[in-house]
Amino acid sequence: MRFMLDVRVKNNMTTYTLASEPPKTEGEAADPIDVLAEKADADIFLFSSEISYGSAEAFINTISEHRTRKNAVLIFSTYGGDPHASYRIARFLQDHYERFTLHVYGFCKSAGTLLALGATDIVMGDRAEFGPLDVQIHKPDEFMHRVSGLDITKALASISDSAWEAFQNCFLQVRARSGGVITTKTASEIAAQVITGLFSPITQNIDPLKLGEMQRSMDIAVDYGMRLGASRELATLLASGYPTHGFVIDFAESKRLFDCVRAPEDHEMQLALQLAGFFQSNIDEDVIRHPSPEGVIAYLKPTEKKDPTNESHSVQNNGAVPVANSEKPDASKIAKGDDNIGRRPRAAKAKKTKAQQDGA
Numbered sequence: 480m481r482f483m484l485d486v487r488v489k490n491n492m493t494t495y496t497l498a499s500e501p502p503k504t505e506g507e508a509a510d511p512i513d514v515l516a517e518k519a520d521a522d523i524f525l526f527s528s529e530i531s532y533g534s535a536e537a538f539i540n541t542i543s544e545h546r547t548r549k550n551a552v553l554i555f556s557t558y559g560g561d562p563h564a565s566y567r568i569a570r571f572l573q574d575h576y577e578r579f580t581l582h583v584y585g586f587c588k589s590a591g592t593l594l595a596l597g598a599t600d601i602v603m604g605d606r607a608e609f610g611p612l613d614v615q616i617h618k619p620d621e622f623m624h625r626v627s628g629l630d631i632t633k634a635l636a637s638i639s640d641s642a643w644e645a646f647q648n649c650f651l652q653v654r655a656r657s658g659g660v661i662t663t664k665t666a667s668e669i670a671a672q673v674i675t676g677l678f679s680p681i682t683q684n685i686d687p688l689k690l691g692e693m694q695r696s697m698d699i700a701v702d703y704g705m706r707l708g709a710s711r712e713l714a715t716l717l718a719s720g721y722p723t724h725g726f727v728i729d730f731a732e733s734k735r736l737f738d739c740v741r742a743p744e745d746h747e748m749q750l751a752l753q754l755a756g757f758f759q760s761n762i763d764e765d766v767i768r769h770p771s772p773e774g775v776i777a778y779l780k781p782t783e784k785k786d787p788t789n790e791s792h793s794v795q796n797n798g799a800v801p802v803a804n805s806e807k808p809d810a811s812k813i814a815k816g817d818d819n820i821g822r823r824p825r826a827a828k829a830k831k832t833k834a835q836q837d838g839a
Contacts, residue, residue, distance in 0.1 A: 494541055557586065653670060
């Protein structure tokens with residue numbers, strides 16, 4: 480349903496420019512690219528990749544090259560990535576467009592959720608999902624393995640709850656088994672010594688510097704989210720309110736979190752299906768639902784409208800380029816050497832006749 484205009488590969492990112500096909504007959508329905516571009520008065524872009532510094536740079540360059548309308552539509556698919564790069568993309572869209580609408584038909588996890596906090600509107604398909612904002616950190620001594628920034632904080636919370644519960648049980652048992660002979664103070668001291676002996680081997684392995692690093696990483700998502708327009712409550716909930724990094728935030732959950740979520744309209748869903756079919760047949764990837772491992776960026780170019788004024792000129796002049804000013808020059812001005820109409824000014828005659836020279 481569409482043809483490829485241009486393909487570029489730079490920094491391991493493939494950038495496409497896809498044009499809509501003009502209707503072949505007068506009664507044929509308009510292409511979904513044209514419908515969406517006109518209805519939203521928006522430039523339409525596709526991003527399917529991990530979010531990194533390189534992919535963000537390539538995407539921002541694509542936006543800058545093709546920005547022509549006041550709004551933007553972004554079809555997005557990612558498993559996440561660099562929160563700094565995600566923030567740069569969202570902020571660039573906010574700064575250069577009046578509104579930007581995020582379309583999600585598959586995975587938009589982690590740093591992709593951070594970008595969603597900056598969107599004016601969010602369109603979600605029935606299999607779309609966001610994810611928590613807990614920042615992923617490289618695990619020491621492990622290749623290509625990351626851990627959630629929540630791991631240590633959740634572990635500390637679990638240790639604290641377990642220690643307090645164990646202290647209560649030990650204290651009550653000491654008091655009960657002594658028949659009240661052991662005082663409250665002595666029972667609490669005994670319970671404290673027991674709990675310290677049980678949990679100190681665990682707490683001694685906690686690195687305070689690592690704990691601080693994790694906390695700072697978690698603060699990144701919250702601070703960026705607030706700068707993009709989210710409330711502190713929402714940003715904090717997304718950063719630390721879910722039990723695991725892979726938690727599914729589906730359409731119903733997103734409606735509870737955001738006040739700008741809706742299902743796609745018919746022409747929007749049709750465009751998503753056509754794009755999925757195009758990339759499936761050309762690169763054998765469903766880049767609409769699943770992020771492309773190689774990285775795909777696309778600008779969806781609507782049909783260029785023909786100027787009826789230029790067409791009428793072309794017919795009248797048999798295809799010749801119309802003259803910018805067809806007014807005839809004034810003969811009197813030409814005689815005086817003052818012809819400024821579409822030509823260089825004519826120099827006045829300075830030579831004198833031979834009779835005039837002799838008379839001088």
